[in-house]
Amino acid sequence: MKYTACALFFALVSSSAVCAQSASDPVAAPDTIRLTVVSGTPLRVALENEIAIRKIGQPVHGRIVEPVYAFDQIVVPVGSEVVGKIAEIEKTSKEKRVEGLLNADLTPTRGVTVTFDELILPDGKHLPINTNVSEGTSQPVHLAAKESEAEKKGVASKAIEDARRQIQQEWDNGVSQIKTPGKVHRAERYLLAQLPYHVQYASAGTRYNAELQQPLDFGSEPYSAQTMSLVGSAPPAGSIVHALLITPLSSATTKKEATVDAVLSQPLFSEKHELILPQGTRLEGTVIQVRPARDFKRNGELRFVFRKMELPEGAERTVTASLEGVEVGRSDNVELDSEGGAHSVSPKTRYLSTGISLALVAASAVPDFDEGIHGSGTTGTRAAAGGAGYRLIGIALSLAVHSRPLAIGLGSYGAALSIYTHFLSRGQEVVFPKSTPMDIGFGGRTGDAQKPPGMD
16 A cells, blocks of 8 residues: 555654664664654643733743644643743834824733743643744634534434534633633623733733744654555545644635645544544645725635645645634634635624724713703713723713813714724725644635635
8 A cells, every 4th residue: 555655664764764863862773763743833822810011031931722742642641831931022103102002001901922931741741842822812713713614404413413512522621721700700801901001911721822932842653554554645525724824815805716734733633543644734725715804894815625634754645625624813803604715704782882883982972951051061071081082081081071072072083993993994805823832724725616606
């Protein structure tokens, strides 16, 4: 079998190559595979506790929320501890400071660079690591593609249902490692953030990709011909694999027909737990539909499929695979359709918030006959209208200066800003940074044959 031979060859070459790198390493037997986490592999880390951002060098503690594999073995399990520090706090630019002042914010959010330098395994073993850490994603959510019409009619196979259930269970296991803040706590932090001067926080559960700059060696494992018999064979239809995006994608800059690369972060096994695809298998695909965001809040769209699979030793196979799930930030407002296409969506609350702003302006303009000839409007309405235009400073001004024109002016500014932001400004792009976790399904889509209407 072609792929079995390739897999065996890969095992032998890998073992020989590792031994050649260092004369001090013991020579591995020809029937073993080195378990090495190569440089460039991201560790998926979530903050264990909320952090008040105060100074450079401040300690940071996190937990591994997705297992790390080497070939077919878990070498860094979920729950492993990661220790690091705040390496840099961005200085606020003049443009950002002015923008903050216009919104009554004297302490605008600053970028924070975190680095992790120690990994502690559940058995107590400490491993020094050198990482390049991406910007954190607060309130991450796992999105799954919507059911197609065929699936709604019961055509979806049991394999797809089982795979989706397993993915959700693994996501829940990762989330359970961290005590994420509840709604009340988030509401408190939101209210504090409305103050002109406030402390910046990184909430518990904020996720980072800590990309290894040096490989981690976990020894070797024996293999048998039976273990490798299915390696490189075609994944069964309905199989779903975990992968990390190699090519950053954005509906604003990515072109149609652009190449998309991803790498399996976890191996794929058969129902009998026989290895089909090892960790490190690469998927190569193409962007087939893309539309950048436009004015009047028209959001970006993006769709891509995978057509080729390449094993770690170089053997290739043609496949048909597409996006089944993705991890994004809650504020990204992204959803997946039944064909694996990603779309930015506008929050429904935009109608409510804009309507409230307009109603407050209208209410503040109505004279209050109980206030005599000055007629400056009721205190509550005046304060609310001022807050809509300039947050807490607007409220304070509206209460201190008994002037209906001032309240109307501040409220009108807030209403106009709300209308522009929610309905007239440029829409939101679909953005998938490098190392975005994705779930890729094999044989479940028909690619170009099924194009959602309205996508270019």
